[in-house]
Amino acid sequence: MDVLLKEKHISIRRTVRAFCEREIKPVAGEIDRQARFPWEVADKMGPLGYFGIQVPRELGGAGLDSLSYAIIIEELSRVSGAVGLCVSVHNSVVLYPLLAFGSDEQKETWGRALARGEKIGAFCLTEPNAGSDAAGIEATALRDTDHYLLNANKVFVTNGGIADICLIFARTDPDAGHKGISVVVAERGTTGFVVGDLEDLCGMRANPVSSIRLYDCKVPLTNLLGREGQGLRIGMAALDTGRMGIAAQAVGIAQAALEEAVQYAGQRRQFGVPIEKHQVIRMMIADMATQVDAARLMVYRAALLKDRGLPFSQEAAMAKLFASEAACKVTDLAVQVHGGYGYSKAYAVERYYRDARVTRIYEGTSEVHRMVIAKGVLGK
Amino acid sequence: MPLNIIVCIKAVVTDMPTARVVRTVDSLRLNLFDLPALETALQLRETHGGKVTVLSLGPPQAQPVLKEALAMGADRAVLVSDPAAAGSDTLATANALAAALSKLAPFDVVLFGTRTCDSDTGQVGPQTATIMNIPVICGVTRLAVSAQQAEVVRLLDQLVETYAVDLPAAFTIHPEGARSRDIGLMGLAAAFDAATVESWTIADLGLVPAQVGDAGSPTRVLSMQTVKRDRQCEFISAQQPEQQADELMRRLVEAGLVG
Numbered sequence: 001m002d003v004l005l006k007e008k009h010i011s012i013r014r015t016v017r018a019f020c021e022r023e024i025k026p027v028a029g030e031i032d033r034q035a036r037f038p039w040e041v042a043d044k045m046g047p048l049g050y051f052g053i054q055v056p057r058e059l060g061g062a063g064l065d066s067l068s069y070a071i072i073i074e075e076l077s078r079v080s081g082a083v084g085l086c087v088s089v090h091n092s093v094v095l096y097p098l099l100a101f102g103s104d105e106q107k108e109t110w111g112r113a114l115a116r117g118e119k120i121g122a123f124c125l126t127e128p129n130a131g132s133d134a135a136g137i138e139a140t141a142l143r144d145t146d147h148y149l150l151n152a153n154k155v156f157v158t159n160g161g162i163a164d165i166c167l168i169f170a171r172t173d174p175d176a177g178h179k180g181i182s183v184v185v186a187e188r189g190t191t192g193f194v195v196g197d198l199e200d201l202c203g204m205r206a207n208p209v210s211s212i213r214l215y216d217c218k219v220p221l222t223n224l225l226g227r228e229g230q231g232l233r234i235g236m237a238a239l240d241t242g243r244m245g246i247a248a249q250a251v252g253i254a255q256a257a258l259e260e261a262v263q264y265a266g267q268r269r270q271f272g273v274p275i276e277k278h279q280v281i282r283m284m285i286a287d288m289a290t291q292v293d294a295a296r297l298m299v300y301r302a303a304l305l306k307d308r309g310l311p312f313s314q315e316a317a318m319a320k321l322f323a324s325e326a327a328c329k330v331t332d333l334a335v336q337v338h339g340g341y342g343y344s345k346a347y348a349v350e351r352y353y354r355d356a357r358v359t360r361i362y363e364g365t366s367e368v369h370r371m372v373i374a375k376g377v378l379g380k
Numbered sequence: 381m382p383l384n385i386i387v388c389i390k391a392v393v394t395d396m397p398t399a400r401v402v403r404t405v406d407s408l409r410l411n412l413f414d415l416p417a418l419e420t421a422l423q424l425r426e427t428h429g430g431k432v433t434v435l436s437l438g439p440p441q442a443q444p445v446l447k448e449a450l451a452m453g454a455d456r457a458v459l460v461s462d463p464a465a466a467g468s469d470t471l472a473t474a475n476a477l478a479a480a481l482s483k484l485a486p487f488d489v490v491l492f493g494t495r496t497c498d499s500d501t502g503q504v505g506p507q508t509a510t511i512m513n514i515p516v517i518c519g520v521t522r523l524a525v526s527a528q529q530a531e532v533v534r535l536l537d538q539l540v541e542t543y544a545v546d547l548p549a550a551f552t553i554h555p556e557g558a559r560s561r562d563i564g565l566m567g568l569a570a571a572f573d574a575a576t577v578e579s580w581t582i583a584d585l586g587l588v589p590a591q592v593g594d595a596g597s598p599t600r601v602l603s604m605q606t607v608k609r610d611r612q613c614e615f616i617s618a619q620q621p622e623q624q625a626d627e628l629m630r631r632l633v634e635a636g637l638v639g
Contacts, residue, residue, distance in 0.1 A: 002406060007405050008444075011445075011447060011448055011568060011572065012568055015448060015568060016565075048563075048565060049565030049566045049569075061566075062569050
């Protein structure tokens with residue numbers, strides 16, 4: 001019995017899990033092998049509200065809280081890390097800043113379409129020379145009379161290959177240092193908007209991660225999100241929420257690995273007994289379960305703080321650091337429990353092992369998170 | 381003609397019971413066999429208009445399951461919940477459901493799943509209809525309503541039967557009768573934030589405790605044990621496929637399985 005979840009959250013978990021088991025799990029292995037985004041699944045998810053989890057109902061979203069959001073991302077990631085990633089990025093680092101900083105018109109135009117999944121969003125911050133050091137952005141959005149002229153080379157863009165609405169972090173004032181960075185929306189189809197080749201990645205292969213390049217791409221001045229120079233503030237606010245999504249994703253992947261390991265340990269026989277009878281396997285299972293549980297509680301706490309309107313940045317950073325590290329440990333142990341079979345693509349733990357690895361890298365590496373957390377603890 | 385449709389559903393425990401069954405909010409879920417019945421009801425409403433009410437007998441912890449039915453599209457949810465009803469067998473359950481149906485009357489169509497995935501008897505639908513003295517057809521795969529009649533198709537092992545039946549009538553819907561729709565997050569949010577599940581007691585239904593629960597149940601489950609299968613793998617070591625086949629046949633004949 002869960003002490004933190006209300007009936008509503010328990011029902012959401014149960015319902016989302018049923019959807020995932022029926023619609024996503026059957027294709028999860030195949031879309032990874034084919035590195036194919038499952039549109040057939042996404043088209044079903046749109047009308048069900050998965051692309052507008054926290055978007056107010058008057059804008060066509062589900063209007064749910066952060067705890068529900070964490071549970072949904074966890075459940076999606078339990079069956080497919082790549083689908084969980086698509087939904088997490090779309091909701092947390094695209095829709096959240098749009099709702100928090102966007103004008104009413106922007107919310108109506110883009111928010112509504114994004115919330116229904118009719119359009120997919122992407123967050124374009126990383127560049128060849130800027131990632132952990134977000135202030136090093138070189139992209140430019142120079143104001144002309146009635147438009148911004150965008151030039152950018154954004155790399156490792158999650159959802160890049162399918163995104164319609166991209167939040168571009170670019171310098172509106174090249175001489176103003178980190179205060180000269182703004183967020184401008186670029187839509188696919190605009191002249192000069194080029195989607196680069198898809199990355200051939202280790203994990204999360206069903207998510208079309210690509211580069212997005214903008215060559216003299218003209219967008220109206222009304223595509224500015226918030227105010228000029230607010231870019232890093234918007235980015236940090238988005239990443240606070242994004243961290244929670246990635247932490248929930250890591251919990252989902254770890255949970256899946258734990259379940260597979262438990263099932264396999266009950267079936268595989270060595271030395272005349274199921275390997276679950278061997279103490280060494282039992283110790284591994286105990287460690288895995290404890291890591292998953294602790295990570296989940298940290299994610300829930302960050303979400304509950306956010307839902308109560310309390311500061312949650314530090315807790316979200318800790319949850320992301322711990323959950324992503326836990327996911328790597330747990331998936332590694334799940335492969336170990338499976339022995340040689342765990343190293344084969346015939347078993348799902350091989351995919352979980354690959355998918356987990358990037359959770360320690362994206363939306364802030366573990367090292368950046370330690371910097372953030374240390375600053376929170378030490379106050380400087 | 382708008383239809384008043386009632387779907388009797390159950391919040392079931394799907395985990396294998398190891399001792400006494402404990403029903404908590406997390407351990408209960410909507411009986412999977414009820415989903416095609418609920419879907420059939422929603423499709424009937426889409427065609428004819430009207431109202432879909434879900435009705436259940438269960439503990440208060442079953443309430444979220446009824447809200448999930450509201451999220452799926454039901455208009456009204458009624459949970460008959462009373463400590464006196466604890467331990468009801470199928471007949472006592474049918475007594476309570478029939479009394480609740482009388483309170484919900486007039487209705488046109490009452491739907492059930494063919495059975496539940498916990499106690500798995502398949503009796504409650506026909507028993508309830510019998511107590512109500514209305515016709516019942518079990519294992520329905522297609523249900524079409526016109527005027528005050530229904531034309532239904534039901535699936536048997538090797539037969540497809542078609543019936544015409546006057547309404548009101550009860551039907552149990554075959555698992556292949558309808559593929560249930562996915563529940564949306566908007567529906568869940570609305571069900572939990574705004575909708576209510578009506579809660580009725582045994583007294584509200586005009587029943588006395590002796591008609592339901594342990595007291596009203598002629599059957600008792602004395603014990604429950606998991607079946608242990610003692611299976612052994614045998615190897616055939618002959619070299620050639622023909623010899624392996626001969627050896628396999630010899631063993632099957634010896635075991636009296638063929639021959």
